[in-house]
Amino acid sequence: MGPHMKLRQPFPPMPLPAALLLAACNVPAAAAPELSVFGGVLESRDGMVVSAYPDASRAGAEALRAGGNAVDAAVATGFALAVTHPAAGNIGGGGFMVIRFPDGSSTVFDFREKAPLKAHPEMFVDENGEYSSRIHHRSHLAVGVPGTVAGFALAHEKYGSAEWAGLVAPAVALARAGFEISERLAASLARRLDAFRDYPATFAQFFRDGEPYRAGDTLVQADLAATLARIRDRGHDGFYAGETARLLAAEMERGGGWITEEDLARYRAVEREPVRGTYRGYDVVSMAPPSSGGTALVQMLNVLEGFDVAAMGANSPSHAHHLVEAMRRAFRDRALFLADPDFADVPVERLTSKAYADEIRGTIRAEAAGVSRPADVAGRPGRDGTETTHYSVVDAGGMAVSVTYTLEGGYGSYVTVPGAGFLLNNEMGDFNARPGLTSERGLIGTEPNLARPGQRMLSSMTPTILARDGELVAVVGSPGGRTIINTVLQIVVNVVDFRMSPADAVASKRLHHQWLPDVARLEDGYMSETDAAALAAMGHEIAWSTRQGIAHCIFVDAGTGALVGVPDPRDGDGTAAGH
Numbered sequence: 001m002g003p004h005m006k007l008r009q010p011f012p013p014m015p016l017p018a019a020l021l022l023a024a025c026n027v028p029a030a031a032a033p034e035l036s037v038f039g040g041v042l043e044s045r046d047g048m049v050v051s052a053y054p055d056a057s058r059a060g061a062e063a064l065r066a067g068g069n070a071v072d073a074a075v076a077t078g079f080a081l082a083v084t085h086p087a088a089g090n091i092g093g094g095g096f097m098v099i100r101f102p103d104g105s106s107t108v109f110d111f112r113e114k115a116p117l118k119a120h121p122e123m124f125v126d127e128n129g130e131y132s133s134r135i136h137h138r139s140h141l142a143v144g145v146p147g148t149v150a151g152f153a154l155a156h157e158k159y160g161s162a163e164w165a166g167l168v169a170p171a172v173a174l175a176r177a178g179f180e181i182s183e184r185l186a187a188s189l190a191r192r193l194d195a196f197r198d199y200p201a202t203f204a205q206f207f208r209d210g211e212p213y214r215a216g217d218t219l220v221q222a223d224l225a226a227t228l229a230r231i232r233d234r235g236h237d238g239f240y241a242g243e244t245a246r247l248l249a250a251e252m253e254r255g256g257g258w259i260t261e262e263d264l265a266r267y268r269a270v271e272r273e274p275v276r277g278t279y280r281g282y283d284v285v286s287m288a289p290p291s292s293g294g295t296a297l298v299q300m301l302n303v304l305e306g307f308d309v310a311a312m313g314a315n316s317p318s319h320a321h322h323l324v325e326a327m328r329r330a331f332r333d334r335a336l337f338l339a340d341p342d343f344a345d346v347p348v349e350r351l352t353s354k355a356y357a358d359e360i361r362g363t364i365r366a367e368a369a370g371v372s373r374p375a376d377v378a379g380r381p382g383r384d385g386t387e388t389t390h391y392s393v394v395d396a397g398g399m400a401v402s403v404t405y406t407l408e409g410g411y412g413s414y415v416t417v418p419g420a421g422f423l424l425n426n427e428m429g430d431f432n433a434r435p436g437l438t439s440e441r442g443l444i445g446t447e448p449n450l451a452r453p454g455q456r457m458l459s460s461m462t463p464t465i466l467a468r469d470g471e472l473v474a475v476v477g478s479p480g481g482r483t484i485i486n487t488v489l490q491i492v493v494n495v496v497d498f499r500m501s502p503a504d505a506v507a508s509k510r511l512h513h514q515w516l517p518d519v520a521r522l523e524d525g526y527m528s529e530t531d532a533a534a535l536a537a538m539g540h541e542i543a544w545s546t547r548q549g550i551a552h553c554i555f556v557d558a559g560t561g562a563l564v565g566v567p568d569p570r571d572g573d574g575t576a577a578g579h
């Protein structure tokens with residue numbers, strides 16, 4: 001038994017989540033977890049969950065109230081999101097979990113999807129030998145071997161304290177009895193009316209008699225409930241063996257995909273060493289490869305540490321310029337070096353060293369934009385999805401868990417496994433398109449991140465935990481494809497350099513630059529037109545964007561020690577639940 005393993009506490013399976021029972025019986029909310037109202041900030045001393053859907057945050061808070069720890073609550077929340085947030089919550093995708101224990105030590109779990117055994121670097125070409133974006137991003141070949149259930153099972157086995165069945169039970173109940181559809185979810189599904197028609201099992205699951213659900217309707221997902229019940233009863237094997245594996249492999253065969261029951265049987269999540277860094281006395285713990293997130297985050301923080309960022313003023317032209325220049329260099333290195341560490345030699349130590357940051361800083365000019373040269377990597381980065389979800393958990397004992405997981409695109413591949421009721425990812429799109437392929441559409445062909453049997457595709461997900469002097473400071477993360485890394489970077493800078501309140505640190509407008517295309521994308525309202533003109537005068541091309549990231553975070557109030565749950569106001573359904 002490892003140093004952090006705990007003996008199981010009795011945690012009887014809940015036949016229905018208490019919150020559902022309470023809602024059904026109109027019982028006053030006194031016994032239920034306290035929820036934030038309309039995504040507002042919530043304070044609690046005894047534990048906190050912040051996620052993208054109220055029922056999911058509630059499921060996590062119920063696990064805490066029943067005596068579970070933060071890992072237990074993260075598992076309960078993750079399974080509940082697989083029911084209530086189908087665009088990104090999942091059992092058919094993958095992701096990462098970062099854990100900080102109360103003694104200050106930390107670990108991470110990698111449950112990123114893998115390429116199937118038949119995969120090869122040229123697999124995304126059509127019958128004419130041409131690269132096909134459709135095959136790469138929206139076909140059965142775009143599906144990676146899912147990792148979420150293995151990741152939750154492994155993290156729970158090693159560090160959970162409650163009974164597994166009781167953690168999956170709320171999700172089973174939400175799928176079986178149904179849950180109330182929010183306005184945002186109703187609108188999101190309605191937008192897919194035409195797109196889902198080509199995917200009969202998906203259309204049947206998310207439309208009623210061919211018509212969109214309305215806000216306030218109840219969404220029942222019976223097949224998903226049955227799959228979750230198998231996971232509740234058999235753990236890892238409830239997904240990777242038996243009925244679920246058989247149904248998934250059958251859908252692959254039907255649709256021309258390559259994932260077999262053998263691929264599923266061989267899938268394992270991995271516990272890895274986190275990427276660790278420091279920023280002005282704060283400790284940063286984040287995700288290691290196959291995510292590029294932690295490495296790029298620490299690299300950029302190291303570069304910024306040598307500048308007086310606080311004196312620049314938040315979102316000033318000078319602040320924006322220095323952010324962009326740090327981003328430009330970190331994203332170039334991401335394209336050059338980052339990939340699955342089981343397949344490529346990733347120089348994490350050098351990229352995250354203070355000495356390397358000194359070198360980089362020497363190349364940044366105070367008031368002139370740098371240059372991004374595609375020739376540096378003989379290619380340009382491809383696109384990646386913006387629909388992912390992040391949630392944060394802290395328990396009463398101070399254990400903190402940061403989880404970001406995904407189906408890649410919103411609703412992944414759009415393929416629901418018939419009879420099993422869950423959506424499959426299209427994560428193979430995060431592999432490079434084809435060896436050496438360079439295109440003006442933004443494809444990249446560098447070696448390390450090519451599809452190979454059993455390789456994990458590169459990610460940008462950046463679940464992160466911030467601490468200082470041995471005390472937890474914040475649990476941070478976001479969806480948003482490559483913007484994720486920059487969203488997390490700016491929240492850390494907002495806290496450390498600009499001393500913003502938790503709510504302001506999350507709400508503050510953000511920018512994004514990813515080396516190529518060489519454009520700084522500013523969230524609407526990031527700065528005044530005058531300041532934007534000053535930034536442009538330094539040589540930066542500027543574009544405006546409507547939204548960057550949905551960072552559901554938890555902070556610790558340094559004065560009172562209270563947990564402050566901050567659902568990102570950019571998402572109407574984001575909810576903090578404490579008790």
Ligand code: GLY
Pocket residue numbers: 384385388406407408409430458459460461481482
């Ligand atoms: N699919 C988004 C990411 O992994 O970065």
